[in-house]
Amino acid sequence: MHVHHDSGAVAAPVIGFDQFLAVDIRVGTIVEALPFPEARKPAYRLAIDFGPAIGVKRSSAQITEHYTLDQLPGLQVAAVVNFPPRQIGPMMSEVLTLGFPDADGKVVLFHPGVPVPNGGRLF
Template identity: 80%
Template sequence: MHMTHDAAAPAAETIDFGQFLAVDIRVGTILEALPFPEARKPAYKLLIDFGPAIGKKRSSAQITEHYTLEELPGTQVAAVVNFPPRQIGKMMSEVLTLGFPDAEGKVVLFRPTVTVPDGGRLF
């Protein structure tokens, strides 16, 4: 499946509501942000708390352009929590942290504007 991040790209093919529900997107709070020098593209290692049902999960995120390691702890983010883990360099990334491209294609985090309970599911 090829995904494009181009704002001018047409909408993806039509899916049904069941397919949407199959993608489990939850909110979590970043506990820890660490450098990830081994990553092919500039990235950080994140430890995110998704609350009692999902727990703490690791993610690699290419968010180095807009965010510093120091500002990320305490920030809430959205992530897909039901993809299989992916090996990225020496790290196992357990969730896909979500973002949108800015005008230059750099990642801007997708996050709530008001603090919400960790583990809440996107609907």
């Protein structure tokens, strides 16, 4: 799942709309950000609230270059919520938090420019 760090120079193959719909991308608010010293690459452990239907889910994110732990709580982010959970060191990552690479390939979180209700689905 984590072979997705290419800069996007080449477009991906054409897919059907139903394949896009199969990927459940939701917005949530980070409610907790903790250090993750056990991670192989510098990362944080996040708890993200996706609203009443989905609840709070955990994620590991390699976002240490652009964000400090105290900046993250309250920030709305987008995540894929329907991948199977993945064991990352001692934690179970339940959702894939989404971001884009900056010019140096470091992750910038993808978040709405205007506050939206937690749990909203990307379309």
